[in-house]
Amino acid sequence: EPEVTQTPSHQVTQMGQEVILRCVPISNHLYFYWYRQILGQKVEFLVSFYNNEISEKSEIFDDQFSVERPDGSNFTLKIRSTKLEDSAMYFCASSVILAGPTDTQYFGPGTRLTVL
């Protein structure tokens, strides 16, 4: 069964460094998402992406964050200058058809980002 994959599974970085988290969505999916979960807190929406554009972003997704689909398979989240509070599990998700809120979003296993 096709699945969303994410790399790396764990990333450790120093405060102020740039990180890129990578995701490979399911191959025929067109809509992509990033969520994050700070330890002990809720899973929070960051951004949705379609047709090479951001569709929606949350208040968390400030200028330090960016997303890109550099080729036909990868979907990346970049944090330009990491802060301690960016430490979290980051989940990528994708969905296939634009039925909007009834669509199932398929999630990857997550990347645990630790900022020291």
Added chain:
Amino acid sequence: GNSVTQMEGPVTLSEEAFLTINCTYTATGYPSLFWYVQYPGEGLQLLLKATKADDKGSNKGFEATYRKETTSFHLEKGSVQVSDSAVYFCAPADRGSTLGRLYFGRGTQLTVWP
């Protein structure tokens, strides 16, 4: 705005016990409702969903009914198994959002003992 209140965990049950995990939500519109499950070391998987009032979602023996009048979507299973041990997330999807962003609860850790 949208928010989700989910039963606090952890929940510990013996095999074959009845499970209920409560979930209530607030929404500006009329959301679709999802339950996701996360098994140890894995990503979030869709467990079940319901898209309109009184719909019942079901999968793997789990059920949840969309109760618009009480804004609830409680998860139930009549007889849990050890393999059901996981974290369960209630998540309405915002119909006002173009691509249906999900709002998650905190998650409820379920442990089932043999």
